[in-house]
Amino acid sequence: xxxxxxxxxxxxxxxxxxxxxxxxxxxxxxxxxxxxxxxxxxxxxxxxxxxxxxxxxxxxxxxxxxxxxxxxxxxxxxxxxxxxxxxxxxxxxxxxxxxxxxxxxxxxxxxxxxxxxxxxxxxxxxxxxxxxxxxxxxxxxxxxxxxxxxxxxxxxxxxxxxxxxxxxxxxxxxxxxxxxxxxxxxxxxxxxxxxxxxxxxxxxxxxxxxxxxxxxxxxxxxxxxxxxxxxxxxxxxxxxxxxxxxxxxxxxxxxxxxxxxxxxxxxxxxxxxxxxxxxxxxxxxxxxxxxxxxxxxxxxxxxxxxxxxxxxxxxxxxxxxxxxxxxxxxxxxxxxxxxxxxxxxxxxxxx
Amino acid sequence: xxxxxxxxxxxxxxxxxxxxxxxxxxxxxxxxxxxxxxxxxxxxxxxxxxxxxxxxxxxxxxxxxxxxxxxxxxxxxxxxxxxxxxxxxxxxxxxxxxxxxxxxxxxxxxxxxxxxxxxxxxxxxxxxxxxxxxxxxxxxxxxxxxxxxxxxxxxxxxxxxxxxxxxxxxxxxxxxxxxxxxxxxxxxxxxxxxxxxx
Numbered sequence: 001x002x003x004x005x006x007x008x009x010x011x012x013x014x015x016x017x018x019x020x021x022x023x024x025x026x027x028x029x030x031x032x033x034x035x036x037x038x039x040x041x042x043x044x045x046x047x048x049x050x051x052x053x054x055x056x057x058x059x060x061x062x063x064x065x066x067x068x069x070x071x072x073x074x075x076x077x078x079x080x081x082x083x084x085x086x087x088x089x090x091x092x093x094x095x096x097x098x099x100x101x102x103x104x105x106x107x108x109x110x111x112x113x114x115x116x117x118x119x120x121x122x123x124x125x126x127x128x129x130x131x132x133x134x135x136x137x138x139x140x141x142x143x144x145x146x147x148x149x150x151x152x153x154x155x156x157x158x159x160x161x162x163x164x165x166x167x168x169x170x171x172x173x174x175x176x177x178x179x180x181x182x183x184x185x186x187x188x189x190x191x192x193x194x195x196x197x198x199x200x201x202x203x204x205x206x207x208x209x210x211x212x213x214x215x216x217x218x219x220x221x222x223x224x225x226x227x228x229x230x231x232x233x234x235x236x237x238x239x240x241x242x243x244x245x246x247x248x249x250x251x252x253x254x255x256x257x258x259x260x261x262x263x264x265x266x267x268x269x270x271x272x273x274x275x276x277x278x279x280x281x282x283x284x285x286x287x288x289x290x291x292x293x294x295x296x297x298x299x300x301x302x303x304x305x306x307x308x309x310x311x312x313x314x315x316x317x318x319x320x321x322x323x324x325x326x327x328x329x330x331x332x333x334x335x336x337x338x339x340x341x342x343x344x345x346x347x348x349x350x351x
Numbered sequence: 352x353x354x355x356x357x358x359x360x361x362x363x364x365x366x367x368x369x370x371x372x373x374x375x376x377x378x379x380x381x382x383x384x385x386x387x388x389x390x391x392x393x394x395x396x397x398x399x400x401x402x403x404x405x406x407x408x409x410x411x412x413x414x415x416x417x418x419x420x421x422x423x424x425x426x427x428x429x430x431x432x433x434x435x436x437x438x439x440x441x442x443x444x445x446x447x448x449x450x451x452x453x454x455x456x457x458x459x460x461x462x463x464x465x466x467x468x469x470x471x472x473x474x475x476x477x478x479x480x481x482x483x484x485x486x487x488x489x490x491x492x493x494x495x496x497x498x499x500x501x502x503x504x505x506x507x508x509x510x511x512x513x514x515x516x517x518x519x520x521x522x523x524x525x526x527x528x529x530x531x532x533x534x535x536x537x538x539x540x541x542x543x544x545x546x547x548x549x
Contacts, residue, residue: 047528094528094529119529122525138529183523183526214519215519233522233523316499317498317499338524
């Protein structure tokens with residue numbers, strides 16, 4: 001199935017209004033999707049200090065705001081992440097704390113608050129099994145928290161090797177390897193050799209490894225976990241790869257290498273990139289547009305990507321986050337913007 | 352007096368790295384001696400970064416008919432300049448224009464892409480108020496311009512010792528947003544941009 005040959009477009013399904021300030025991030029609940037017969041659920045977080053939970057009605061097919069998580073964070077909520085079981089939502093805030101919320105039917109309750117960072121928390125990520133949580137901050141550190149029974153969270157590591165503000169943390173989709181990207185223009189890889197919770201920085205992807213020349217804003221992995229895409233203020237997307245089979249079987253760390261750079265497609269900062277389960281890379285940038293890229297499959301020595309489509313004026317202002325839904329085959333994309341909106345899109349064939 | 356007090360609080364905030372990275376923490380011994388000598392000379396400076404700024408007389412203004420908030424057919428750089436020229440300097444009771452931090456040439460507009468570039472010139476090479484001036488420019492323009500305009504703010508090339516560092520901070524919107532949530536900083540910025548209304 002060659003996507004480039006199909007005449008595809010990005011169709012706006014719905015605009016979700018409600019936030020009273022810019023929306024920074026969105027996250028799809030991994031468990032609910034049409035395929036399971038459960039309505040898809042989306043969380044969005046904003047400069048208005050709240051998180052909104054949106055659900056699609058199975059009858060009317062329209063999205064409504066189910067709950068507003070408020071009166072907990074006292075400053076901007078910068079990002080949020082669902083636990084793999086879909087039961088918990090972690091929220092990272094400029095107030096220096098990370099909130100853990102539990103879904104009790106129609107309501108959410110903040111069951112824990114993780115403190116420790118010296119200033120704004122920028123990102124939070126759960127590992128594949130839900131046993132670890134990672135957070136990062138402008139204080140240049142990455143914290144790893146162990147998720148224990150009885151709603152206990154213990155700080156397992158404070159990793160301070162970035163030299164500047166850390167923008168995002170992301171666990172590998174299948175292994176307990178943590179990735180972080182920063183204002184210091186690098187991506188760092190954190191690994192625990194004996195799986196004993198002693199994490200250390202095993203690789204730094206910087207300019208010398210064909211890395212970015214400015215702030216790296218986001219990281220996203222493909223479904224198999226052998227490739228990742230990173231986006232930056234230097235207006236490029238970079239694709240990296242590793243020998244995942246070797247990594248999964250062996251005891252030693254297998255380094256990531258640069259595979260290709262997509263430049264010339266963006267003329268403003270790229271704030272977000274997300275890799276779908278069927279290999280489409282979406283990007284959200286400071287020029288209010290959303291772009292989709294696919295592997296052209298016609299390069300012999302490594303992947304080469306083509307622009308599948310560009311949605312101009314996707315929002316009235318910067319696109320801060322793009323996230324593909326988890327469901328198989330539905331090709332739904334959610335986007336968050338400085339214009340205060342969340343939008344749901346669908347990739348469809350042109351009529 | 353309250354302005355001075357706010358500036359002093361702000362210096363403490365800057366030094367404690369509460370928001371932006373302090374710009375020039377590593378001071379070489381030679382520079383320290385020079386500063387101590389200068390400080391002894393100017394006993395009445397009250398610790399201001401630039402105690403004797405060069406002040407221009409207020410420029411004569413062309414009488415303009417009341418401008419619209421924005422025009423549909425594009426934005427005139429001089430309109431943008433009108434919004435920012437009277438912003439007050441964080442340290443001195445003068446406008447950015449009077450201190451030659453801004454001039455008409457500071458503003459360039461790309462009409463096709465709706466992008467605005469502002470280059471400002473801090474009064475001294477080691478001005479730690481540079482980031483605050485940048486924030487004032489952003490805050491003021493955010494109010495005056497339609498949503499979709501993109502604004503880039505830079506220090507004039509060669510005008511600041513930490514040019515790249517200042518530019519990077521001023522154009523990282525997440526850092527700017529976090530800084531503006533700091534109430535002390537927000538207050539100082541508001542005093543600078545609303546000074547003509549006080």
